[in-house]
């Protein structure tokens with residue numbers, strides 16, 4: 001039996017497709033949205049449509065950006081000889097919040113996972129390798145400390161080391177199985193400082 005109008009049901013259904021939004025949250029959000037002033041709903045919807053239309057991958061590091069290059073890659077203040085490899089833009093944001101890392105990043109948008117059928121070609125590894133033709137001193141692998149992250153790290157090391165470029169892995173200050181985005185800034189910074197050669 002339908003409790004709500006078709007439009008409300010449709011809104012709830014769309015919202016419940018978002019990650020982390022269960023049926024109850026979707027309902028709560030849907031009611032919240034229909035109670036908002038029309039202008040606010042328009043800017044919410046507009047922000048989504050614009051983000052989807054304008055956001056693209058940085059030509060260098062593959063993070064999300066509005067321009068050809070993200071602000072970090074475009075910055076002359078950053079040390080472009082150090083490339084920190086992370087799984088996703090949220091991890092990049094976590095390291096940026098420490099305010100201590102001066103190098104640049106590379107965002108893989110995933111990790112190698114034979115279980116999930118994600119191979120090296122499904123993440124942005126080719127783009128990383130293409131960057132290594134330039135002057136690079138170190139590739140810091142900061143993928144998550146779990147099976148997928150470790151597999152990815154080992155794979156990267158195997159590809160990069162023969163090029164004569166140093167490859168390091170963030171320290172185990174990051175708990176095993178830990179998702180980087182949930183770890184506090186001090187722990188992240190220590191993990192970076194305590195990185196070891198691979």
Ligand code: ZN
Nearest residue numbers: 058061070073
């Ligand atoms: Zn970039």
